[in-house]
Amino acid sequence: MVKSLDKWQFGDFQTPNELAKCATRLLRKKHGISPDLVIEPTCGKGAFLRASLSEFECSKIIGFDINEKYVEKAKETLSKYPNSENVTVLTEDFFGIDWDFFLANFSGYILVIGNPPWVTSSELSILNSKNLPSKSNFQNRRGIDAITGSGNFDISEWMLLKHAEWLTKREGTIALLCKYSVARKVFRQIRKRSGNRFSASIYLIDAKAFFGASVEACFFILSTNSHTNSDCVVYKDLISDQILYLIGERDGFILKDTAKYEKWKHLLGQDMRYTWRSGIKHDCSKVMELEQVENGLFQNGMHQKYSLETDYLYPLLKSSDIGNGRINTCRKFVLVTQKTIGSDTSIIKDKALNTWQYLLEHDVLLSRRKSSIYKDKPPYSIFGVGEYSFKKWKIAISGFYKRLNFWLVKPIDNKPVMLDDTVNFLSFDTENEANFILSLLNSKPSLEFLESMIFGMKKDQ
Ligand SMILES: C[S@@+](CC[C@H](N)C(=O)[O-])C[C@H]1O[C@@H](n2cnc3c(N)ncnc32)[C@H](O)[C@@H]1O
Structure with a gap:
């Protein structure tokens, strides 16, 4: 499949309605989320806006996308909902929005939902694309390195960390579809920077079936809700309750399966006769x-x-x-x-x-x-x-x-x-x-x- 240049540089994989519905329902039913404000920062044709209008009937909902045609399409479909007056959709560039100014207008519980662009900074360099956070920062890398700890990074990783900054002093949930590797990296960064402020869950999704993409992907949820477990629960999928493992930090490492690690960690040690x-x-x-x-x-x-x-x-x-x-x-x-x-x-x-x-x-x-x-x-x-x-x-x-x-x-x-x-x-x-x-x-x-x-x-x- 040949990706068009725009689809590539904007990491454009529109979420099917049924996936957005299922993910949003899970937030309400299983995670008990009832937000005052829902933000979809890169809403595309609006699958998560429609799902949010249905699940969170009384919430205020705001969507943005850089693509004007998508915004028009989203508006058109949303206008058919009885509570459509609750939703606003605007054509905006994520990197151009003054988020602090925007958020200062709202109080209450925030849900940041959606599916950010699936593209990396090095792909964008190859494409000579400007779809990046502050270009000067990107070129001399200081800003990005400080945030992500790496020169090449997924745009969604950068956005997720930005959303987490919004919730430093507010209560809310971030719930996004992203690569599984991005969720893990962000979980590690969040633990480093914000300790146990957020609880985390990962629901694996079949990216091949939903997006035709051969990548491990998930619905990643970070909540400022009070919690007891600092590990990130990884579920098999959005529907079953099957827990695969708990990702967490032990002895300075982020581990894939903390239960198995605890079970066998007495095996850890060094024998000078055997050095790798x-x-x-x-x-x-x-x-x-x-x-x-x-x-x-x-x-x-x-x-x-x-x-x-x-x-x-x-x-x-x-x-x-x-x-x-x-x-x-x-x-x-x-x-x-x-x-x-x-x-x-x-x-x-x-x-x-x-x-x-x-x-x-x-x-x-x-x-x-x-x-x-x-x-x-x-x-x-x-x-x-x-x-x-x-x-x-x-x-x-x-x-x-x-x-x-x-x-x-x-x-x-x-x-x-x-x-x-x-x-x-x-x-x-x-x-x-x-x-x-x-x-x-x-x-x-x-x-x-x-x-x-x-x-x-x-x-x-
Ligand atoms: C993976 S798609 C997902 C769209 C939508 N969130 C959904 O779930 O269907 C990513 C979206 O990000 C938008 N996008 C890419 N770069 C953006 C930017 N700098 N500002 C706002 N939207 C952007 C694209 O136009 C595209 O609609």
Whole structure:
């Protein structure tokens, strides 16, 4: 599906009426909300305005949208309601409204409802769109970073945090459809900034069915109502009462499932014999990674073939190999020029002359490596190397895949396998020890505990 430029820059996914109705009814019936004022800051064609007119018959309702045609459409449909005089719809840019001035005219309980734009600041940069909060702030990032803690952010995330500011000294509820990841980030920020001022609930929704969007989405509710639980309840959907888990903060972390975390947290600890490491870092794969081709020659990333000694060449498994369980054979070899960080590399000349000449021949590329970690280090240095790299048995997991798949990596042709710097691993002298630790890592308590801390993790089928 090709998105039109405007649909994209305005993050325009209009909410179907039945979803807006169901979400609004839930606010009244289950959350007992009865607002004096309902605000829909980006109301589009008005699904949440219509639902609010039906559910909150006596409330004052105000909707805004930047798109004049949508505002007209919303007005037209709303005029058919018997209590239509309660609703006002205006064409306005969210970022141009003086919200403090606007809100100063109202007292009582506020409900901020709706479905803010589904677009990120970096998408807007690509589109050269001005649909952003204060442009100067965005460009030098200070304002946004301060609010969201990140350079790239969802516009809805920024809006949600703004709505929460409106409720610092007023009572009310924010209830918005948004990405599940946005709700989690906002929950974390709100806890950091406002402590337990807001109670939080998340109702997962099927974004594919309602919006044709392949993203995890939810109806996110923040209320200033008094509450007993500081955790955020995550419900399976808007209709059933099924609670999936409680997101919350423990020991300085925001956790996906606080109950499971509490159950297993006695497993947390450190054993100095087993330290998770990341793999080799060399920042020059064109030179340092080679494939074995005909006649025992090795070919680098520039298709140049060399006859090299095998002393410094080790089988290499990359994140994609580990992520996909390709662990028994290797496609590539990596030049491991040091046994420990900072050790002298000139000894390669005596031990493996061809390898040394190969490195010299590619001196320009290797010396051009930008990272400051290579500064003032012996030529052709690498990082992420130590005694642990040369142990023959390893348990590895890729940092790129949303799955808790631990793999036993055994030596290939009797040589220890090296891993790239996006793989995490433990290393062992014996197969037995590695297998024992692997069985512990893959045990139910361990997986449940790890899963309780990680969002978006899919268990391997
Ligand atoms: C995801 S749609 C949802 C519309 C509506 N809330 C609903 O639930 O159907 C986002 C809406 O935000 C509007 N919008 C985007 N940027 C805006 C801005 N800066 N000010 C006001 N509205 C904006 C779009 O026109 C679009 O109607």
